[in-house]
Amino acid sequence: MILDSEMRDIIKRIFDLKAIEIRTDREFNDTEAKASPVIIDYTRIFSNPVLRKRVLLQWMRNLETKLGMRPNQGTVIVGMAVAGIVPAFALADAFGCQFAYAKLRDNLEAASSERSIVGVCSPGMNVIVADDLVLSGNTIVRTVEQLRSEGANVLCGTCISGSEFGSANRGFLEANIAVHSLMKLTEIFDVAYSMGIIGNREMRTVMNWMSLHDVSIL
Numbered sequence: 595m596i597l598d599s600e601m602r603d604i605i606k607r608i609f610d611l612k613a614i615e616i617r618t619d620r621e622f623n624d625t626e627a628k629a630s631p632v633i634i635d636y637t638r639i640f641s642n643p644v645l646r647k648r649v650l651l652q653w654m655r656n657l658e659t660k661l662g663m664r665p666n667q668g669t670v671i672v673g674m675a676v677a678g679i680v681p682a683f684a685l686a687d688a689f690g691c692q693f694a695y696a697k698l699r700d701n702l703e704a705a706s707s708e709r710s711i712v713g714v715c716s717p718g719m720n721v722i723v724a725d726d727l728v729l730s731g732n733t734i735v736r737t738v739e740q741l742r743s744e745g746a747n748v749l750c751g752t753c754i755s756g757s758e759f760g761s762a763n764r765g766f767l768e769a770n771i772a773v774h775s776l777m778k779l780t781e782i783f784d785v786a787y788s789m790g791i792i793g794n795r796e797m798r799t800v801m802n803w804m805s806l807h808d809v810s811i812l
Contacts, residue, residue: 608645608782609792615633661749666690667692668692671722673694673724673725678725692713696711717746720746723752755779755782758778759807760809780804
């Protein structure tokens with residue numbers, strides 16, 4: 595996918611806000627508590643009213659294209675506690691959809707019956723599961739399984755950026771879930787490199803990180 599000038603400028607603003615940081619000198623922990631030199635915090639996007647509107651507009655257009663329809667008030671957009679609640683609510687508000695969120699127990703190995711969906715989400719309703727960032731994809735898969743067990747018709751998952759981690763792709767395939775991202779992380783880093791936002795050292799760090807997670811890098 596070739597990102598247009600608007601998306602390229604959005605990526606620049608994301609780095610300006612330090613919503614994405616690449617550390618070549620020391621390691622941080624990613625969402626699975628594994629060593630990661632790449633830190634992504636999209637809370638900064640939603641804290642910035644100007645960038646938030648720009649990202650939401652592009653996200654909506656992308657999702658409409660992928661679905662071939664515009665989600666309406668008969669659709670429920672479900673976020674995942676805790677980080678996924680804000681982006682899901684913002685997307686639901688922008689579309690004029692209903693909103694709910696999945697409340698997961700602290701013990702991630704707990705049975706699905708111990709999790710619940712908070713908000714209006716009745717059997718037969720069309721549902722979109724939304725998050726800001728998808729890395730392993732485990733949370734989306736668990737949430738979709740819970741929604742399906744309660745009779746919801748899950749249209750898709752969606753996020754601002756997806757990792758393309760091999761484990762995530764396999765998980766979505768096994769669970770029969772289509773997940774549509776506004777941007778792929780590979781696209782974000784390619785644009786950042788081409789614009790001089792990150793240099794050779796940072797790009798090597800990113801490529802090593804992605805290769806560890808079985809990402810195909812062209």
